[in-house]
Amino acid sequence: MTLYTILPLELVLDGIQNDPPPYVEATVQGVTMQLLPLAPGIGKIVRLLSAPLDYYLLAEYAPGQTVCYHPTLEPRPAPELPDFGM
Secondary structure, three states: OOOOOOOOHHHHOOOOOOOOOOOEEEEEOOEEEEEEEEEOOEEEEEEEEEOOHHHHHOHHHOOOOEEEOOOOOOOOOOOOOOOOOO
């Protein structure tokens, strides 16, 4: 790979060995997104992972927007449906 730049190499590669921040994947209103946690239940959108195509044009789902989500550590089991004897 060749990198053409007028910047010194130290500036270009600054922070390359730092660990990336901890991202969280969450589904909000049917849209799966990658979030950077800011506070418990609040995150900043990094990117959309799975969404209908028209959602990519909506400002509320743009990278950098904050959304509320509820982090779950374990998936909840499906509720038991009543048996009506049919």
